[in-house]
Amino acid sequence: MAVTGAVLVLFLLGHMLGNLKIFLGAGSFNHYADWLRTVGSPALPDRTLLTITEIVLVLAVALHMWAAVSLARRAAKARPVKYAAKRRSQAGGYATRTMRYGGVIIVLFVIWHLLDMTFGTVNPEGGDATPYDRMIAGFQPGRWWVGLFYLVAMVMIGLHLRHGLWSAFQSLGLTRRPRVRNALRAGAAVVSAVLVVGFVAAPVCIMIGVVK
């Protein structure tokens, strides 16, 4: 859970920084997308970096889901008789309680996101348009429901990471001392917030017409 999650968080940081290039204009954004395809050229064939990333991500997502399902199944086996009274959380971690259904929402979002921005299947501009045009077309105010879905998914990812990041530190045994633990806990919250703001910035600016 912790290791595969860490891989996914590192990818998200890179992805977010790439997205922010949209604020530098169509040329810069499309050039960056092109660079991702041709990095290392001519020494390496096209799409080397992308292919490696795709393989690592698919593996990480699959193992992350497998670990989550195993934990849920172990939990169900460990408590065959449920409590009659509604179990009331004493720890007060709202993000913690969103992990399982939040993970499902995130998977559904990723499928939509790939169909929208990578393959262009559900994008008004289609798969042949430039990445910049696809991005702008995808978040037009007329498609407000797409933007809304993105916002909801980003908040889910933020909550998922807020617990997930801190939880990864704990699972890897890094939070043994109170001072380190508090620092890592705060760090997990900051990184989650930065990722949400960074990812939400582009769609919101396109929807309100700041980026055209």
Next chain:
Amino acid sequence: MNLTLKIWRQSGSSDKGRMVTYRVEDVSPDMSFLEMLDVLNERLILEGDDPVAFDHDCREGICGMCGMVINGVAHGEQRATTTCQLHMRHFEDGAVITIEPWRAAPFPVIKDLVVDRSSFDRIIQAGGFVSVPAGSAPDAHAVPVPKEDADAAFDAATCIGCGACVAACPNGSASLFTAAKITHLGLLPQGQPERDSRARAMVEQMDAEGFGGCTNTGECTAVCPKGIPFDTIARMNADYLRSASK
């Protein structure tokens, strides 16, 4: 105070069990939760009914025998308190109180609210000890221990093994209990020779007993009557990873 109790009744391990509703009247707010159950049981005995079975021993919050899930919270909502030290003044007159045993596959119900916690004993037997002849209590300065480590080890050593952590965990994990012992011994010089094998053996035993996996929800430490810190689980994970990498 007059109360309505909904109590889990189960005559034995083969019985399916059910919730039964009882009225208890004239309860003093100064009674402990167990004394309130004693009042109910005295009446049940006089009426020729089977009294409600529950575990208890010292009734001063240090033995770890008592424990029940009260209104969905292990040991009730009062923080850092065992059931025997929970007093009726924390409840309102006319309240409806649901009382259930710890729920976990490795804690099978023996009768009513009494569960078999031998699985905890087997986790301790797997490695929760030091094999050096410890002898009588040494002089306090004979083996130097950093103050920070001594404090953390002592905090972990206050675990009374009641099982509330398992009862409260949405995953039915025994991580806090196991981690408390691993931390207690792993921080002290006497515990060093077996530190790696202890972590591995105790974690493996915990899994073999059928407890769930930890997802760091923090529910365990929130209900723990001794306030065992959540950091102990990080220490268990660190020691386990260290032993696995060797």
